[in-house]
Amino acid sequence: MKRRDFLKGCLMCSAAAAVGTGSKAQAAGSFEGYPDAMGVLVDLTRCVGCRSCEAACNKEQRLPEPDVPFDDTSVFEEKRRPTERAYTVVNKYETGQGEPVYRKIQCNHCNEPACLTSCFVNAYTKTKExxxxxxxxxxxxxxxxxxxxxxxxxxxxxxxxxxxxxxxxIFCHDTRLKNGRPPACVEACPQEVLTFGKRADLIKLGHERIRETPTRYYDKIYGEKEVGGTGWLYLSSVPFDKVGFDTTLQNEPIISNVKDFLGMVPMVLAIWPALFTGVHLLSTKNKDGHDDHDDSHNGTGGH
Amino acid sequence: MKQYLKAKGNSVEHVDALHRNSDGRKWTFMEKLLLGLTPKEYLQQALKNPFNWILAVIFAIGIPIMIGRFIFGLSWVTHSSCDYPWGLFLGFGLFAMVPLSSSGFQLGTACEVFGRHDLEPIERLALLNGLLGYFFAVMFLLFDLGQPWRLPYPMIVAFGPAAVLFLVAWHVATYLSVQIAEVSQGFFEWMGWPAGKKAVRKITLGLTVSGIILSTLHQGALGALFTYAPGKVHPLWYSASFQWLHFFVSSIPGGLCMVIVVSTIAAKTMSWRFDDRFKTNLDKLTISLAKGATMGLATYLTIKLIGVAHDNKWEYIATGWGAWYVAEIMFGVIAPLAIFTYSIKNGKVGLIRFGAWLTVLGVVLNRLNTAMITFNWRLPEREIPHWREAIIAITLYSVYIVTYRFILYRLPIFYKFKTVEVPVEATAGVRETVSLIEENDLPDAACAKESISLSGRRLSGIETAN
Amino acid sequence: MRTACTWIMLAIATVTITLSLPQKAAAIPDKIDIGSLEALYKKVNFDHAAHIKTIYDCAVCHHHTTGALVTDPNCVRCHKTSNPTKDVACRNCHRKDPFSADVMNEKLNPNRYHNDIPGLKGAYHQSCLGCHKKMNGPTGCQDCHKRKPEGDAMFNAGEFAPKKPAGKGHGGH
Structure with a gap:
């Protein structure tokens, strides 16, 4: 009796898990972002490396005091990445063709974020904004x-x-975006490197800029397709790998890599119990019952 | 203990039944804990063991640092790297210990599902190895998590069912309970609670089958975790389609060889705890396990190469990383595969044990490579773990060894617990008769009959099985 | 005859110039105080006259709006023969709040070609700084607008500079 109950429990668990993971696996990859999701078009050809965005972010998000003032350009000597003390950083790249290119880095607010899909407590949310x-x-x-x-x-x-x-x-979600206002860095940027708008419009805008002044731009919007599309998009005068972008990224969302495994889960949950219980019955059929080893395990037959 | 017993000769009676052989009195719980020794004797043997002194040094340094990690935070013990968020605690503690703990489900399946009763003498060791490996993998996880007290959150507070880690969390948690239930049989015997054992026995098949499911899934899931980082794991160690298979399949020889390794160490250090059944069968069991491991290794090698071929990554073999990859495969897979094939054929158990060591190290190296060494291969600098991180890892691993030894010394893992009812004659004045035991030298004689009849049955059982 | 004609034409020209110049000169400011970033910076005292003298071509900054000949191939498509417009000042087309809901909705109008007009701040900086770089004018932020204490606070500079030694502490690399 007990065993049957246990197996039944097992199967129910598997069924539940199968439903849960299965539906998600199907959903993965087909989501192209909320229709009215906002984004930012970052035009690197305009950036002069003044670090106003870093300063504005620091104040808006109440981050700790920086190590050096925000007008100190010595930070460009190394390549920085966003940390818990700075949500956005600007790096400088000498491309060998005239002016250096500055690149602002921050969360790209993916349409289908890898952080979100990898989180086992669902701590991340992609808001409709x-x-x-x-x-x-x-x-x-x-x-x-x-x-x-x-x-x-x-x-x-x-x-x-x-x-x-x-x-x-977080795209200044709590303090600004939610109320229809652009994030602090966008507002602070003197060169309007950052254009705030609906992601769908920004893609059109980006392509329009490239079309109007093809000599100014490298013909690509970074983030239009990368890992399923990102809310923040980049235009650059030079190929993107010259300014630190990972140009080897796939166009499918990261979760699509995990689909092979997730798709396998319900199969294992459904087939294994039947398969192995069956094998057990087959391999022990000719003996005196299912617990034939029981007495041997009890030493000298205590019962 | 071994040296102490050597010095004392056979004068010490081991706890291997509910009742003492000498006078039929029930062992008290305290006596069971102290291995039938008086506290003074127990302390003596403990102090005599040089390994304990090494452990003492490790704990003296490591435990304060462990406490410090929870007081001063992760930044005190790690480099607080945003690029390498997982260090030794997960790279070694979780990713390397879990595959070496797959032994539980494998021997559980072989014995309980496939009816391979010839493997039963080592089943308990395999189950225990699984349980402890998982348990300490979770311990390592607790040291690594930013807020370890929130570990139950994915079970009760918030669910992220699309995340592979969600599967891992659920499966490890349920599998840990399954393994506790499986190992508890020995504990119930030792405690003298037959009802508990009977209850567990009844659901053994259910436990075993769920064990297979959970193991298959989360061994694979640990691999699938890395498919979230396609650009960070080196292409030679990454395969979107095969990652979970690589992890699952390599855990098969990993787990089996870990059992061989543990039994090898035990044969060197605690053979006094072996009963004749285990002692006489050990070589044969080792060969059986090695056969399984050989199959596992061969499959693993094949799918590893298919993985490289499938995404056409041969060009990477010619790089420095490629050489490292080839080294890992050579020493961790091909060498043991060759050793096993040769030594199984020629019955060279010593060589098999060497091959098992290689396999275990190979699996560990593979996990370290995937999670740490080749991770972020495109970043300019590699991160060497902080020295405090390394010390905590060593200390925690030492706690694992101590716990392992503590249980092997006591619970009926290497020996059968005799539940035969010995008539209770003397209950009064037992203390005074203790001194008599040494002179009488009873245990051997008393055990002999049983052991002989037992091993006879065992042998005939093997013959019929074969 | 010829000389008489020349004299008459010269006279007409003089009259028209003298009539038109004072009229125009009244509309062209010599100095402009730009204070749109007053929260953090002191006003910029923009010497319009000096810039006119140096550059002469209004179209460099004012596009087609002054009626000057435009050369940008994109602009030429429509503004080859454009007349001077009523609005010439930067702020009349470049909005102070380019990302406000109103302005963003305006941009959605499908009949509108200029849906990528930078905001006022962006226009100033792109235009001024872009030209200053080419002409070797001053390009440092504070060369044009000195920071107020509020600005120093924003940039953690001046008296708000970080006290602790740089490079210490965890996080990042």
Missing amino acids: GAVIYNPKICVGCRNCMIACPFNVPGYSYSSAFNPVVKKC
């Missing part, structure tokens, strides 16, 4: 999102012993 936000109250701190992010964006407040959390750009 287009931001990828994070709930620090349920984060366990496994840092799988940092492994998964193809842009190396999330930082972690390791130094906090009792409440370390993931720290990353």
Whole structure:
């Protein structure tokens, strides 16, 4: 009786898990973002490396004091990445053709974020406004999102012993985006490197800029297709791999890599119990019953 | 303990039944814990063991650092790297320990599902190896998690069912309970609670089958975790279609060889705990396990190469990373495969044990390579773990060894617990008779009959099985 | 005859010039105080006259709006023969709040060609800084607008500069 109950329980669990994972596996890859999701078009040809965006972000998000003032250009000596102390950083690239190119890095707010799909407590949310936000109250701190992010964006407040959390750009969702306002960096940028708008419109706008002044731009919008599309899009005067972008990224969302495995899960859950119980019955049929080894295990036959 | 017993001769009676052989009195719980020794004797033998002194040094340094990790945070013990969020705790502790713990489900399946009763003497060791491996993998995880007290969140607070880690969390948690239930049989015997054992026995098949499901899935899931980072794991260690298969299949020889390794160490250090059944069968069992491991290794090698061929990554073999990849495959897969094939044929058990060591190290190296060494291969600098991180990993692994040894010393893993009812004659004045035991030298004689009849049955059982 | 004609034409020309110049000169400011970033920076005292003297061609900054000949191939498509427009000042086309809901909705109008007009701040900087770079004019931020204390606070500069030694502490690399 007990065994049957157990097996039944097993099967029910498997069925539930199969439904859960199956539906998600199907959904993966087909999501192209909310229709009214906002984005930002970053035109690197305009950036002069003034770091106003970094300063504005620091104040808006109440981040810790920086190591050096925001008008200090010595930071360009190394290539930085976003951390728990700076949600956005600007790097400088000498391309060998005239002026250096500056590149602003922050969360790209993917249509189908790898951080979100890798999180086992669903701490991330892609809002209908287009931001990828994070709930620090349920984060366990496994840092799988940092492994998964193809842009190396999330930082972690390791130094906090009792409440370390993931720290990353949230598109100023709580303070601005939600109310229809652009993020602080966009507002602070003197050169209007950053154009705020609906992602769908920005893609048109980007292509229009390339068409109007083809000599100014490399013919591609980075983020239009990468890993399923990102909310933040880039235009550049030089090929993107020259300014630190990963140009080997796939066009499918990251979750599509995991689909092979997720698709296998319901199969295992459904087939294994039947298969192995069957094999057991077959391989022990000719003996004196299912528990033929029981007495041998009990030493000298205590019962 | 081994040296202590050597010094004392056979004068010490081992706890291997509910009742003492000398006078038929029930062993008290305290006596069971102290291996039938008095506290003083127990301490003596413990102090005599040089390994304990090494452990003492490790704990003296490591435990304060472990405590410090929870007081000062992760930044105190790690480099707090955003590029390498997973260090030794997960790279070694989780990703390397879990595949070496697949032994539980494999021997469970062989014995309980396929009816391979000839493997039964080592089944318990395999189950225990599985349980402890998983348990300590979770311990390592607790050190790594930013907020370990939230570990149950994916079960009760918030669900991310699309995440592979969600599967891992659920499966490891359920599988841990399954393994506790499986291993608890020995514990119930030792405690003298037959009802508990009977209850577990009844659901053994259910437990075993769910064990297979959970193991297949989360061994694979650990591999699938890396398919989230296609650009970061080196292409030679990455395969979108095969990653979970690579991890699952390599866990098969990994787990089996870990059992061989543990039994090898035990044969060197605690053969006093072996009963005749285990002692006489060990070589034969080792060969059986090695056969399984050989099949696993051969399959693994094949799908590893298919993985490279499938995405046409041959060009990477010519690079420095490629040489490292070839080295891993040579020493961790091809060498043991050759050793096993040769030594199984020629019955060279010593060589098999060497091959098992190689396999275990090969699996560990593969996981370290995937999770740490080749991770972020395109970034300019590699991260060497912080020294405190390494010390915590060593200390925690030492705790694992101590726990492992503690259980092997006591629970009926290497020996059968005799549940035969010995008539209770003397209950009063037992303490005074203790001194008599040494003179009487009873245990051997008393055990002999049983052992002989037992091993006889065992042998005939093997013959019919074969 | 010929000289008389020349004299008459010269006289007419003089009259028209003298009549038209004061009229126009009244509309062209010599100095402009630009204070749109007053929250963080002091006003920029823009010497319009000096810039006119140096560049002469209004179209460099004012596009087609002054009636000057435009040369940009994109602009030429429509504005080859454009007349001077009523609005010439930057702020009349370049909006102070380019990402406000109103402005963004305006851009959605499918009949509108100019849906990528930079905001006022962007237009100033792209135009001024772009030209200053080419002409070797001043290009440092504070060369044009000095920061106020509020600006120093924003940039953690001046008296708000970080006190602790740089490069210490965890995080990043």
